Amino acid sequence: MARINDHYQKLRAGYLFPEIGRRVRAFAESHPDARIIRLGIGDVTEPLAPAITAAMHEAVDELARRETFKGYGPEQGYDFLLDAIREHDYRARGVELGRDEIFVSDGSKCDSGNIQELFDAGATMAVTDPVYPVYVDSNVMAGRTGAVDADGRYPGLVYLPTTPANGFSPTPPDAAVDVVYLCSPNNPTGAVMDRAALTRWVAWARERDAVIIFDAAYEAYITDPALPRSIYEIDGARECAIEVRSFSKRAGFTGVRCAFMVVPKALTGRTATGERVSINAMWSRRHTTKFNGASYVVQRGAAAVYTADGLAQTGAQVAFYMENARLLRDGLTDAGFRVHGGQHAPYLWIEAPAGVTSWDFFDRLLAEAHLVGTPGSGFGPAGEGFFRLSAFNSRANVEEAIARIRKAFAHR
Ligand SMILES: *Cc1c(COP(=O)(O)O)cnc(C)c1O
Numbered sequence: 308m309a310r311i312n313d314h315y316q317k318l319r320a321g322y323l324f325p326e327i328g329r330r331v332r333a334f335a336e337s338h339p340d341a342r343i344i345r346l347g348i349g350d351v352t353e354p355l356a357p358a359i360t361a362a363m364h365e366a367v368d369e370l371a372r373r374e375t376f377k378g379y380g381p382e383q384g385y386d387f388l389l390d391a392i393r394e395h396d397y398r399a400r401g402v403e404l405g406r407d408e409i410f411v412s413d414g415s416k417c418d419s420g421n422i423q424e425l426f427d428a429g430a431t432m433a434v435t436d437p438v439y440p441v442y443v444d445s446n447v448m449a450g451r452t453g454a455v456d457a458d459g460r461y462p463g464l465v466y467l468p469t470t471p472a473n474g475f476s477p478t479p480p481d482a483a484v485d486v487v488y489l490c491s492p493n494n495p496t497g498a499v500m501d502r503a504a505l506t507r508w509v510a511w512a513r514e515r516d517a518v519i520i521f522d523a524a525y526e527a528y529i530t531d532p533a534l535p536r537s538i539y540e541i542d543g544a545r546e547c548a549i550e551v552r553s554f555s556k557r558a559g560f561t562g563v564r565c566a567f568m569v570v571p572k573a574l575t576g577r578t579a580t581g582e583r584v585s586i587n588a589m590w591s592r593r594h595t596t597k598f599n600g601a602s603y604v605v606q607r608g609a610a611a612v613y614t615a616d617g618l619a620q621t622g623a624q625v626a627f628y629m630e631n632a633r634l635l636r637d638g639l640t641d642a643g644f645r646v647h648g649g650q651h652a653p654y655l656w657i658e659a660p661a662g663v664t665s666w667d668f669f670d671r672l673l674a675e676a677h678l679v680g681t682p683g684s685g686f687g688p689a690g691e692g693f694f695r696l697s698a699f700n701s702r703a704n705v706e707e708a709i710a711r712i713r714k715a716f717a718h719r
Contacts, residue, residue, distance in 0.1 A: 314450040319459065323685035327669070334673050343673075344704050344711075346635075346696045347681040349494060349654075351559045353627065355608075356620035359558065362611035366604040377603050382595045384411025384567065388606045391613040392567060396552070402539040408571050408587060410594050411609075413601045415524050415553035415566040419488070420445040421597075422520055422549060422568070425589050426486055426576070433465035433487040435477045437495055437686030437693075439522065442488040458688045468689040469496060475647060475656070476504045479511035486518045492525040495686045495695040496656040497632075497648015501534055505541045512547035518576065518586070519548040524566075527557035527625050529651045545571040549586070556653065558612045558621045565601055565609040628653045631705045632698035638709030639696075642716045653698040656683065668694050676711035 327347060335343060369375040383389070389406045397404045412418050420441045423432065428450055434442045443464065446452060452461035460466055465484050467477040475498035477489065489508065491500040500508075512519050521538040529536055538544045550569040554560035570590045575583045601609075611617045632649040639646045645658040657680075659668035665682035672678045672694075683693030698705070 312448070312450075314448055314452075317447050317452065317454050317461070318444055319455055323681070326685075327679065327681065330670065330673065331679055338677075341677045343677050343679060344700075344708050345679045346700060346704075346708055347679045348699060349697055350561050350699060351556060351624075351628075352699050352701065353559055353624045355559050355563070356612075356617060356624065358614055358616035358620050359608045359611045362614075362617075363604050363608040366607035370603065380600045380603055380606070382598055382600045383407070383591070384409065384601065385603070385606050385610075388610045391610045392552075395613045395618075397537065397539065400535075400537060400540055402537055404539075404569060405572065407591070409567055409569055410590060411565065411567045411601050411606060412594075412598065413564040413566065413605075415522065415551050415555065415568075416441055418566060418568045419520065419522055419551050421593070422551075422590070423449055423451075423486070425586060425593065426518075427579075430485040431463075431465060431483060433467055433480060433482075433484040435488070435490070435493075436460075436466040436468045436688060437683060437690035438488070439490055439494050440686070442520075460688065466687070466689075469493070469498065470689055471647070471658075474498070476500055479508055484515070484517055486520060487512070488520045488522065490522040490524070492528055492652035493648070493654075494525065494652070495654055495681070495683065495690065496693075497650075497652040497654035498656070499529060499534060499651040502541070505535055505538055505544075509538070509541045509544045509547060513543055516577070517547065518574070519544075520551065521548050522551040524551065524553045525556055525652050526552065527621075528629060528653055530629060531651065534651065539569070539571070545573040547574065549574065554609050554612060557625065558609070558617075559624060560605075560609070563605055563608060565605045627702075628698045631700060631702065634705055634709060635696055635698060638712060642712050644716075649698065655696045655698070657694045657696060659692050659694055663692070665691055665694055672712075672715075675715040676708070678708055678711060 389409050392409055393404050423445050432446050452463035455461050465480055465482050469475045469477050475496045526536040538548045538550055553566035570587045572587045574586045576586050578584055612621055632653055635655050636646050636649040647656040649655040665684040669682045681695040683690030
């Protein structure tokens with residue numbers, strides 16, 4: 308009999324999105340004429356930019372010819388993509404990275420879920436609350452937690468609440484923590500960490516010999532050029548931080564699949580006997596053992612993001628989503644809501660009216676405006692009373708959504 312990994316039994320059943328689906332279906336059945344607009348989804352809606360599809364078509368044709376056919380590529384990624392990343396994402400911001408510090412993959416979900424296996428089973432991990440669920444669930448699977456409690460928290464993890472009280476910017480904990488997951492610009496709160504906040508985290512990590520896993524999947528949505536886009540813009544971050552990046556939100560690759568992770572050579576951890584070990588070398592061993600490289604066609608598409616046309620076209624898409632975010636922010640504010648985020652991220656984090664829970668607000672918005680969002684409590688107990696709306700939609704849907712919100716909540 309095959310004994311299973313019992314830690315999987317501790318995972319909460321997929322609750323948030325199935326429950327949203329159930330409530331939307333029930334409403335649609337009883338209101339067949341309602342045109343429901345979904346603003347709940349964290350997925351892009353614009354088609355791939357022409358510079359990207361042209362590069363991918365060309366790559367497919369190369370694979371169709373004997374002379375230019377390619378089989379397995381380098382597990383870490385092709386040099387043409389690594390060099391484009393180094394040049395445009397890092398050198399342009401004063402950060403010099405080696406090719407062997409960048410690991411191309413087929414997604415940040417995998418990277419941010421897999422990275423925890425480099426750390427001891429007894430390591431203490433910290434996450435924000437609310438949180439991108441991958442960071443939590445991957446550590447539950449690895450056995451670093453007890454059974455979930457009544458609030459939806461796992462004993463063994465350190466939770467860092469992000470609320471209006473701290474401007475949604477988590478503060479370094481006093482508790483002994485080995486690894487912390489930070490996401491900025493943040494999903495779901497839409498908040499961004501500034502240079503001072505990142506500097507505090509880097510100082511904390513260096514003092515504690517801790518590691519920061521910095522998820523920058525939404526860096527392209529930062530509109531203020533003075534804000535850091537990479538944690539390596541902070542001195543000393545190479546000794547304490549791993550950075551997670553993705554083409555998903557920045558270039559519409561959610562279905563194409565390409566991402567990368569930066570693991571600096573200067574980053575080390577300690578063995579049981581106190582020896583210093585390179586985390587870059589460990590991740591390289593892990594990546595080459597369990598991954599055989601992202602597709603050539605996809606990497607050609609990703610490299611095309613950095614061409615002049617690619618930068619202009621994907622930049623215009625990001626600007627389009629951010630204009631949606633601005634419209635939503637202004638419309639909701641006018642309707643009397645307190646709104647956070649949406650300035651450097653495609654997410655708005657809305658305060659439900661006083662005393663209204665996230666799920667009650669979900670039901671009201673669905674019933675009164677035929678709009679679907681995501682209840683904040685689904686991202687963690689500190690998300691209770693909040694609601695996430697996404698700017699990934701057509702302009703027509705965003706405008707219609709705002710008109711409905713104004714109408715439904717005008718009496719407030
Ligand atoms: C969408 C998203 C990613 C990107 O995931 P992919 O697997 O690369 O599509 C990473 N982190 C966060 C917080 C996200 O919301």
